Structure formats: C-alpha cells, structure tokens
Amino acid sequence: MKLSLALHRPALAYSMTTLGAGMMNSIFNFYYVKLFLNRYKISEGAFHQAQVVFMIWNAINDPLFGYIQDNSKTGFCSIRRHSILYGAPFYALAFLLPWFPWKDYTEGEWLSGVHLLIALCVFDGLLTFVLLAQCALFAEISTRHESRLQLIKYNQIASLLGSSSILFCGLVSDNMENFPSFQTFTVFVAVLSTACMCYTGVFGISQYEQQEKLVESSGKSETSLSWAAVLSLTKQILTQKNFLLFVSMNFFQVFHSTFCSNFMIIFADNLIPKDALPSFVRSIMYGAGFMFPQLLVLSSHSLLSSIGYYKVILYAFYVEAISAVLMLLTGPQHFYILAAFLITNM
Incomplete structure (x- = not known):
C-alpha cells in the first residue's frame, strides 16, 4: 500500500x-x-x-x-x-x-x-x-x-x-x-x-x-562517449534487421494515422451528407475516432500478455486490411457503416 x-x-x-x-x-x-x-x-x-x-x-x-x-x-x-x-x-x-x-x-x-x-x-x-x-x-x-x-x-x-x-x-x-x-x-x-x-x-x-x-x-563527473563510440553504436543499430523492419512498419503506421487524423473531417464532410448524420452525431464520431484507440490500448493488456505485442500488431494489420476491402465492396452509400469504418480506422 x-x-x-x-x-x-x-x-x-x-x-x-x-x-x-x-x-x-x-x-x-x-x-x-x-x-x-x-x-x-x-x-x-x-x-x-x-x-x-x-x-x-x-x-x-x-x-x-x-x-x-x-x-x-x-x-x-x-x-x-x-x-x-x-x-x-x-x-x-x-x-x-x-x-x-x-x-x-x-x-x-x-x-x-x-x-x-x-x-x-x-x-x-x-x-x-x-x-x-x-x-x-x-x-x-x-x-x-x-x-x-x-x-x-x-x-x-x-x-x-x-x-x-x-x-x-x-x-x-x-x-x-x-x-x-x-x-x-x-x-x-x-x-x-x-x-x-x-x-x-x-x-x-x-x-x-x-x-x-x-x-x-x-x-565527480561522468565521462562522455567519444564520437567514434557513438558512430560505432549507431552503425550497429542501423544494420540490425529487426530495427529496419520496425522503423519501416512504424513509418507506414504513423503515415496512416497522421493522414487519417488530418483528413478525417474532410472525408466525412464529403462522403457523408449533413442530413444523414447531424452535427451532434458527427461530434461524437470524431471524438470516438480519437478515443477508441486509447480505450483499445487500455483494455488489451491481458491480450498482450497472452499472445505478445508482435501478434497483436500483425492481427491488427490483418483486420485493418480486411475491413478496408469490405468497406470498398460495401460502398459509401451506407453512411453508418462508413462512420464506423472511419472511427475504427483511426
């Protein structure tokens, strides 16, 4: 205590x-x-x-x-x-x-x-x-x-x-x-x-x-690393396969999330008519788009501990790709499905 x-x-x-x-x-x-x-x-x-x-x-x-x-x-x-x-x-x-x-x-x-x-x-x-x-x-x-x-x-x-x-x-x-x-x-x-x-x-x-x-x-004072040591450590990090794979994955993930957060309101305004979703519902949709990922992180600790971070990330990418294909096949005329897709895609 x-x-x-x-x-x-x-x-x-x-x-x-x-x-x-x-x-x-x-x-x-x-x-x-x-x-x-x-x-x-x-x-x-x-x-x-x-x-x-x-x-x-x-x-x-x-x-x-x-x-x-x-x-x-x-x-x-x-x-x-x-x-x-x-x-x-x-x-x-x-x-x-x-x-x-x-x-x-x-x-x-x-x-x-x-x-x-x-x-x-x-x-x-x-x-x-x-x-x-x-x-x-x-x-x-x-x-x-x-x-x-x-x-x-x-x-x-x-x-x-x-x-x-x-x-x-x-x-x-x-x-x-x-x-x-x-x-x-x-x-x-x-x-x-x-x-x-x-x-x-x-x-x-x-x-x-x-x-x-x-x-x-x-x-007393601590001794700092020399430039040669710094360059050597940097070279070791940059030549690690796992590091390069992680950076590549992180680049595309950050690109995707940034693109969605910057343009979500533009997409919604152009794809969902104002009479289909009133302003109050849109506000909830936009808020949910930002809050849903945080709630998902808070609620997934047991899943992370049981199957590990790698598989969670991998399965999340599978779900994201499948949902995008299904949304494409469904079409933009189903506004509530599109709104749910925009929320989960954040």
Whole structure:
C-alpha cells in the first residue's frame, strides 16, 4: 500500500504533460487542414509547399533539440522538467497560432500560406522540445520496473482524457462551424494544457536530477562517449534487421494515422451528407475516432500478455486490411457503416 502511494505523485506529475499535450495535439491535427482549406481558402500550391517545408523541419528538429537538451549546460534545457516548465507557455501559444487569422484572407492569398508554414513549424518545434524532455523524463524518473508500469498506466489514462478534447470541441463549436466558439475553446484548452504541463515542470523530479546534485557536490563527473563510440553504436543499430523492419512498419503506421487524423473531417464532410448524420452525431464520431484507440490500448493488456505485442500488431494489420476491402465492396452509400469504418480506422 505504501508503494502505490509513493508512486502516485511522480506518475501523476509525468502524465499531466501527456494530458496537456494530448488536448492540444488532437485539436491541432484534426482541424488545421479544414481550417486552411475551407475557411482561409489557401491555394493548393501554398498548402503543398508549406507541407514540404514542414516535413523537412520535422525531420531536422528532433535530433537538433535532442542534441541541445543532452549537451546544453543551461538549466531550462538540460533539466527535463525545466524544459517542460519553460516550454509549456510557448507550446500553448504556438497551438493558438492557426486559429486567429492575421487578416481577412481572400481566396488563394499568399499570406495564408505563410501563416500555415509558420504555424506548422513553430507548433512542431515547441511540441518536439517539450515532448522530447518528457520522453527522457520517463527513463529518468525511476529505474524500477513497478514504477515504470505505474507511469505507463497513468500515461494511458491521460492520453485517453486528452483525446476527448476533440469530442468537446466539436460539441461546443458545432465542429468549427461556430468559429468564435471554436476560438474561445482553443484558448481555454491552451490555458488548461499549460497548467497541466507546468505541474510536471514543478513536481516531475527525476532520480537522475537528484543524483546529479550529489555528483556535483562530490566533485565527480561522468565521462562522455567519444564520437567514434557513438558512430560505432549507431552503425550497429542501423544494420540490425529487426530495427529496419520496425522503423519501416512504424513509418507506414504513423503515415496512416497522421493522414487519417488530418483528413478525417474532410472525408466525412464529403462522403457523408449533413442530413444523414447531424452535427451532434458527427461530434461524437470524431471524438470516438480519437478515443477508441486509447480505450483499445487500455483494455488489451491481458491480450498482450497472452499472445505478445508482435501478434497483436500483425492481427491488427490483418483486420485493418480486411475491413478496408469490405468497406470498398460495401460502398459509401451506407453512411453508418462508413462512420464506423472511419472511427475504427483511426
């Protein structure tokens, strides 16, 4: 009993960043495409150009910020919780960038393309800075297996709660049809998310941080790996067959999930008539699309322990492929079946 009480606070502190980031990321990824295409009337060329630049920046900023956080001597970079604490307000401000137009855009105006480019790059940069620190904090907050299981459990619950922001945002703003209400809700989410992540920044103290203070007081320092050792380890990892297979699988899975989350509302608007599914039902459908995967993860622990992760992933791909073929044969005229397919396909 004492153990569970001792684990409660660090697990809660860690998962609060997941909650805050989940609320913002879900709304951002789900609505920004529809916003710029349908409301700001961005040109197709500007949209594609912004996506290409964003793709390059997204590939660069992960190792860049990882290197900075691992090698910086300043506290707000080298201490994980400080990176979250000081990065959270800027992360929230970056989240708000797309939802407030810089002017009344005309169709195809170049400024809307610049707006999209800056919004994507700034948001992804701050997201990377904060969540990289959180990922490192997971490894550093405790080395005990039981503690990490608690972290995972709290993190999954926080992820589920964070993904519910799509449901509430849709209900409040009529799926962005009521744009002032949508803007108000995004400001509320930004403030709430900042508070959640700041909680991690204050209370998410890692064991490594405590040990570092002891090392500094004793005057000892750890020796860092040489570049030759780093390159040798990198080469060993990159030549592993399992690593290459996993990265390939992960690429297509992330591509699929990102594509679905960004364009699901576009697909639904074009494939399902508004009179077939009222706005209230659509809001529930969109929310379920983000919450269903989290519920599936939370409820599949016994299955994972009995047959293993590999078979679960393999069978999930089989189900996904079969359901896609069945949906193609069924046709888009069965709207409720199509809605169920969109939900499960997320």
